[in-house]
Amino acid sequence: MARELPKVYEPQQVESQIYDMWQKGGYFHAEADESKKPFTIVMPPPNVTGQLHMGHAMDATLQDTLIRFKRMQGYNALWIPGVDHAGIATQIKVEEELRKEGLTRYDLGREKFLERVWDWKQKYGNRIVEQQKKLGASCDWDRARFTMDEGCSRAVREVFVSLYEKGLIYKGSRIINWCPHCVTALSDAEVEYVDKPGHLWHIRYPLADGTGEVVVATTRPETMLGDTGVCVNPNDERYKDIVGKKVILPLVNKEIPVVADDYAEMEFGTGCVKMTPAHDPNDFEVGLRHNLEVIRVLDDKGVMNDFGGKYQGMDRYDARKAIVADLEEQGYLVKVEDYSHNVGTCYRCHRDVEPIISAQWFVKMQPLAKEAIRVVKEGETKFVPERFSKTYMNWMENVRDWCISRQLWWGHQIPAWTCADCGHITVSREDATVCEKCGSHNIQREEDVLDTWFSSALWPFETLGWPEKTKDFNYFYPTDVLVTGYDIIFFWVARMIFSGCEHTGKTPFHTVLIHGLVRDNLGRKMSKSLGNGIDPLEMIDKYGCDALRMNMVTSNSPGNDMRFFVERCEAMRNFANKLWNASRYVMMNLSEDSKNELPALSSLEIADKWVLSKLNTLIAEVTENMDRYELGVAVQKIYDFIWDTYCDWYIELTKARLYSEDAGRKQTALQVLTYVLDQILRLLHPFMPFITEEIWQSLPHEGEALIVAKWPEACQDLAFKAEESLMESVMDAIRAIRNRRSEMNVPPSKKAALYVLTAKPQVFQEGEGFIQRLAYADSVTLLDKEPENLDGMVTCATADAKLYIPMGQLVDVAKELERIAKELDKARKNLASLEGKLSNEKFTSRAPENVVADIRDKAAKARDLIASLEGSEAAMKKLG
């Protein structure tokens, strides 16, 4: 089979071919199969408007790694992909396109506009999917879904109607967050609060009876036109007398009442608050309690309406300026203070949001939150890391009703029809043609569509055929793990949980794996405006998908943000190349009839047992880490094993045998090399799917593809603890000698004899070849006592051996003495600390036995080491 492979791994050549091979093999596809256990992940659907960014790369890498791991473990692994219609985002994109043609959506009308959006979706909707494939995502593309497709629409309709029937959806006039730019209502979660510098204007409101005045303070003077009262605290002595009186609203010249309500804080400002029930949630509440009039002065675009008097038609900011100017001119303005405060902004367009009273549709949250709280509290759904369950709980326990109607066209239109004759609202699973109450045909469908997150909330079950009781739904639902960033816990995770509980009776997943944000190298958020985004596709082009994935998953722990360093991609590219070359080396030595199987245990040599035993431990640990979602820890162990244990040591340890004439020994080495490489590839595959598959296909193997090969399992027969430790003794010696030679600048070409005094002579005898090859010894001689003449002798001591190397004139006595003194000092300190522990009776009696034994062992070795160093020191001194 001896194959010639290029010296450098070229991912660009390999990745697309491998991906095609997987797709053709149907390995991504899963069917309900009662003989296998399912493992299901639903992908957070990216926006149709989306371009792949690092967040997607992170998300997809984690999910793909998990799904590949489970697939190899024999689960019926299903990863459902899909795309979100992303109401506002998409509509804005298409409207921008229209604007280039000088058109607005109103010019086209709803129907034609929606046609345009669908065209747009056909055209660009697949782009992000193709990009995900570049990441190696092993999704079941046959099941790809879109949140506006027929099935999702049916699910949305069913949910809306059933919630309405249960009284959990209602329409009402409330203060909601309104974005005048996007011209739609928003939910609480869609408002981002930003600290902005502003002003606090103090305004004089004269008492109607002419007996005085009150001064109110406001950050939004333009809303005063909608003032319908002034509020003071009932306990405020200052204002006791004026409660119930009227004040005159400046500019408007209207009388409004003074009311007493706990809402007004005596300590803040003057203790008087102006009440604008139509434009402030708190004022609205106070207004309800005191029967204040509700006057809305801003229209949907943030322009003063016909209640605005002379300011009508002015934009909210222009109106503010004009009103302040007039107040000042007319002597109502008392003072202006600089005042920094939190302003709500739209999470889409980042412009200021206006609290506005408006008739909207809401989901009643209290009853739904109850179960959603229970499933997390009782651990039916667990967050990883655990701390996010607290974030979740806090939100869920204080959640307010969810405003779900949006004044957009792109989205699921609300299935409600209002009767023009009797005013009744008909909500129906089928499109209504008559009023269910009075039978009138004069009914009009609600114009609004639903919040995008309303359909996303159903994602874990609508993608499996719900509300139909399908085979898929019964088999794959509830799903297993949900992977997403902490930034959408409220938007999405929380809503999926209460929706799943309410509509399917089950929490939609048992684990929520939370990851952080990918930031730039300075720790800033990647953003278009900063232009600091790094394109994952560019990284893939340059370093390979596997390198990018490794970058995402290493040195990163769940829930924490990470900084992105291109250098890390480079490092991981180098790692891929390292693995490639190690494999190339193994393959060069394989023959046509080579098989991948372990040789008879009796033929194994110490190095073989050492590597197999280490591998065995690795398998156990990595599997455990994976089960705990500690992917970063798992992959670090695999990385270290491959580079250190396998490449730097095992391959080197087997070279003598591989080039020897002894066919049997050579064969054993080669078989172990191949076996371990195969196991490594399996362990690494979930993280670096492409290179591992490519190499595996070139190795002797059974089965079609690595992607469906069996995940390794630890096995007692391959745990050789005794041999492992013996081998380490020899390796320690090799390291010590290299170290000493390097300090003395002796090149490898310069060989030297080695004398060894050890209590484990057998393994040093057996390991003579290793020492010769890796520590540049030209002979190894075992001693039974210290050599008499240490003239020109370099010494070093390991835990198990004393080593003597005749170096002649190369030895610098003074330098050696210095070195020995330094080591002695370190060793003595070490021993002192160990002995301190052992002489502590509390330690020996309370610490577990194995720990005490371990310390005893270490102390004994430390004593040996010190004795040996002292010997060397004395000898050196004699010379000097």
Added chain:
RNA sequence: GGACGAUUAGCUCAGCUGGCUAGAGCAUCCGCUUGACGUGCGGAAGGUCAUAGGUUCGAGUCCUAUAUCGUCCACCA
């Protein structure tokens, strides 16, 4: 105002249930045509694990304060 996170080598970060003589990558320094790999090999230097207490035989790891930075939630006009 409340909650949470971070603070470990020059830089960026790991370190899971307390046993560590504290690790990695990058950067630095020294040496190497060692029959897979210079995208490499061997070696070195670099840390009182933010500070102060406490629990424990033992603390980077657990507890309590403090400081600095950051995130989220709520919000007084």
